[in-house]
Each structure stands twice: as C-alpha cells, then as structure tokens.
Amino acid sequence: MEITHENYEKLKQEINFHNYQYHVNDAPLISDAEFDHLLIELREMEGVHPEWVSPDSPTMRAGSVISEKFAKVPHPAPVLSLANAFNKDDVRAWFERQVKTDPSLEACAFMLEPKIDGLTVVLRYENGILVQGVTRGDGIIGEDVTLNVRTIKSIPLRIPVKSADIEVPSVLVVRGEVFMFNSDFEKLNEELIANGEQPKLNPRNAAAGSLRQQNSGITAKRPLSIYTYQILYYEGGSIPQTQHERLEYLRELGFPVSDESHYYEDFGSMLKGLDRWTEVRETIDFDIDGVVIKIDDLTRAEALGFVGKDPRGQIALKFPAREVTTVLENIGVNVGRTGVLTPFAMFEPVVCGGVTVSKATLHNFDFIRDRDIRIGDRVLIKRAGDVIPYVIGPITEARKGDEKVFTAPQTCPVCGHKTEHLEGEVAVYCVNASCPAQLIRNVEHYASRGAMEITGLGIKVVEQIVNADLVHDVSDLYILSKEELLSLEGFADKKAENLLEAIEASKQQPLNRLVNALGIRGVGEAMAEMLANNFGSIDGIADAGKETLESIEGIGPNIAQAIVDWFEQDSNKIIVERLKRFGLDPRIEIQPKNMKEDLPLYGLNIVVTGTLQAYSRDGIKALIKENGGKSADSVSKKTDYVVVGDNPGSKAGKAAKLGVPIISEQQLLEMIRR
DNA sequence: CACCCTCGAGTTCC
C-alpha cells in the first residue's frame, strides 16, 4: 500500500475493526497472520511519518494484546462452532434433515447441555499431566494461555483426580468453557470498585479479560470457573462413544461438568425437556445464551459430517439476547419538573430481549463520566428486569478514537437559562422558575396517577395547552374553556368535553392526592399521605411549622424545610388560594395513631408483585392500608410477607433469597377476614 | 459515622 495519510487512516481503522471483531465479538474475520501483517504495515508507515501517530493508533494501545502476544498453538482437531436454532420448529427441521441422511436416528437419544456464555479453552494432558491450555482462536489455531489456565482452581493439574484405577489415554485433549459465576462476578466488581478500578461490564467480559491477562498473578486472583463437555482428541487408550458417558467419564477423571446436562431417550422427550430451560436460565448462577442439543451416539453423530464449520450432529437453541451492543449516536438532555437535567442515550435501534429499543436513561452526568461513556461508542445495553433499557457501559476495546466526551450542559436545553450544580449533589438543575419544560412536567405530574388522576391529560396534551399559553400554573386548568380547547389541534367536541369533565372531577380527589399533586420537593405519594393524615387540610400543613413537621416519622430537616419553603413562596400561595376558590380544599379527619392495633394486618410490611385476580395493584395496596398494614414497593429484611400474583417480577426472587414468606392473594384475603 | 431502608424522580416499550 502506498504511504499516504489517507491510506494510513484507512489501515488504522481496519486494524481497530478487526481488533474489535477478535476481542469483543470473538468472531475474527481474518487470520492472526493477516492481522499481524496489517500491523507491520502500519508500523512501517509510522516509521516514515512519526507525526501521523495519534493516541488511537493500535500501536499505541497500552497493554493491548497486540503488543503482548501469546504464542500461537495449532489445535489437534478443529474446535468447532455450532449451528443455531431459534425455536422448536428449527430444532424439528434440523432433526428431520439428519433422519433423512441416517434413518436409524429416528429412535436416537439426546443430551441437552447449557450453552455457557464464556470462553472456550482447550486443555491438553500428556500422561495425565496438564501441559497446555489454549484459547479457541479461530478454531484451528489458538493462543497459549497455559500459565493463566493453571491458576483456575477447578481445572485438574493431574488426572485422574479421584481414583487411580481409571485408565487415562496418554494424550487427552479436553474442551471446556471458562466463565465466572454471577455471584463471583458481583464480588469481583465490588472489589474492583473498592480499589478504584473500572468494574467489568458482565461476567463474560470479566472472564475474557481475566483469561487474557499477561500477568497470570492477576488471573489467579480472579474467580474463574470451568465446565468441560468435549474430548477433542486422544491417543493411546479408549474413551466412551456416547456423549452422556463421556461427560460421566470426564467427571470421573476429576473435571468439572455441569449438573444441568441431561440425557433424553428420544426426540419427543428431549423436545419437552427444552421447556425447562427458560426457568433454568433464571435460576442458575451463571449466564447461558442457549441450550446445546447433541445426538448422544457420537459415532453416528460424527458420521453426519459438517455444514461449513458446524457439525451436523449438534445444534444450539439460542435464547433471545438479553445484552446487546449498539452504537451510541447521541446524548440528549431532558428537564424534569424539579428542574433536574437528565441525560438519555440515543442509539442505533437494536433488538434486545425481543423488542427494539433506541433510547435509555443515563440517570445523571456523573454516571456518564464514571463509566466513561462517549458519543460514538459501541455500548452494551440490557433491559433491566427484562423491561427497561439500561446502558451497562462502553466497549472500550472498540474505540476508534473519534468518540466524543460528553459534558454537562452549562445552559438549560429548553430555556437557555444557566444551569446550577450544588456542592455535594449529583444533579444539575435548571433554576429558571418559569422554564417551560418545568411547567409542562409540573402540570403533567399534577394530572398523573397517584396525584389528581386527570385522564386525558397526558404529556402531549399538557405540551399543547402550555405552549398555546392557556395554562401558566396548575390552577389555570380549572378555568380552561371549551372554546380554548377546540382551538388546539386534534381537539373536537367530544375530546374537549371529556377533558373538561375529567378536570372537574379532579376537584373531588382526596387530600393526600392533592398534596402529592402540588409537587413539593421530597413529597411524593407516601409522604403526602402522612401529611394528609397528620394535618387534615392544606392549611393545616401550610401552618404546621418546621418543628412540627419534623416530629413526623419519615420527615427530617430537609423535607420539612422544603415543605415550609414551598408554602412560603408567593407564587405557590397564589396557586393554593386559587385552587381553594375553585373548590379544591379537601379535608379529612386527623387519624389518631393508635387505633389501628386491633386491625388484622397491624404492623405488617407487605409487598405485592405480579398480577392479582380480584384486586388491582392500587386496590390491594389500599386494602392492606385499611387493615392496618404497610404496603411498600421493594422487598427488604423488614418485609413480613410478599404477595405473589401471576407473572411476578424480580421481587419474588428477592423474597426467596431473603427468606421472606411468600403468600398468595387468597392467603392475604384470609388473613384479613380473620 | 456507617450502614440499611424507603421514597422520589425519571424512564422504555407494548
């Protein structure tokens, strides 16, 4: 290649791309030799033009694998990959194809094994001694990581481990998957964070990084594990010829073998056995990305041959990915009702957990900085609790050098007012009291569930009425006229009437809802209810004074001050006056604290999860409170019961972990009836 | 003072 700056840049990009394919995707597109050749060429160019060298050059990458190469080792037999199936139909079709080739397979047995999300290693034993550990590489040639492999405690250094009676072939080459248990991964990350180091993105990432350590002393400190599942090659001696016997054989020799691998007599029972795996995936302590289906009779399986690099006798049933990577195209900033600026990620849409996602919150600007997330980065995404998209972090290995560091804006993206960052607080605020974004969010909150519950007044409509200058604070909602609404796009008679009716109906909402709706900092659903029960009216709260407020459990100096401040502000005084004038001044009887003792659920903390039969979520919460219980949203040691309905979330699991009793809706109702 | 718990706030997609 001619030495021009353009070519240099091109080559640099190409190398970085292959680097990423190799290290991150574990799917190299070129051989190591070709890769080395590209690198040599790049070095030559840099020798002629040292001024071109920038920090993003692969030759400058500190501690990269390029400069600290492991020796290349050819495998004694190809380390094969697997064809993928994505549903049972694919599995059936696969099996039908094999039966066509070999009709005797109609009645064959199968093994189902976990497809562990880790790294393949190939272990070579000579006369029972571990002499070499090699990565998979391209399946033909791998990298010698013997020193690192030796530090993995569950890998036998000498076989057989247990009884000396078993005969071991003079050469035995075993294939396994190195991975990290989720619990070990969490502990490792805690340690890394405690030491001020960057935590690993996920167990796989942690395992990969640990195995590739140049310094095996570091690998030794990493909690790596292994499960073996294949004998790649042997010399001198004999080994069983079915997969289930081979696993048993490996186990007897002292190799770790997953307990999740099971034998099935025929195709039908194996298909049924697949159903178990959705739950297995949830409960086991390591990540799997699928189930491997193997024809148990290895002689017949091998006779089927290959499709490309994939043996016909096996197939992987892949689960939908929970973690995917995509490109972070930009970072946007939202303004909340309290004025907090919240950044969010906009990325190339990807399918994650079965749905397409394109946005995710980044929580705050420290989150972006601490994880070193840059615009243009390849980022790892998951759906937290399989629902809400969440950016785990950047794949720094994929950096090309043109990624942009993002900094918190100095001005509000909506009103342009200067932002403020209070000492000791993470949040960045827009402090402009008349920022339209804040007004919109404020009105939206007023109308929302848990507050005044004005149906038909969602964010879109709020934006419309605020932007049309019809509403300047929440009290203006009550003087909206039909004519004004009809002037808005998308509003005809019916819609306008419905909205006005809903607004009118909101005047009947109880005190706790109204207190929540006001949007006082630190006062949400729970605090609003406390305030309502203790003071009985808006005026009661407004006149309470800081000390009285603080005497209430759950309210400390900060929230008390926020409440006092809110009612002292002139604009808020006007709002309260106007609301009263429009008929919003709900009152309730102040509840003496101790009359609840004889109620059936007195003193019990109860958390509800999943869908119930007879009650809505809000309904059951109200019922629990009526009967003297407390209904919280998260499970902790203090929780007395967790009520589990259909399709429960992670709370059920957490309850089991903490040993909190799990009861059904029926059982709860029985407790109340008593 | 260090911890644990709870609450509030912002948020995604179907």
Place this chain on the structure above:
DNA sequence: CTCGAGGGTG
C-alpha cells in the same frame, strides 16, 4: 428498574 438522597438506627 435504577439511582440518589433523606431518614433512621446501631
């Protein structure tokens, strides 16, 4: 669901 912050406790 996640994170930060406030509140309470040992």
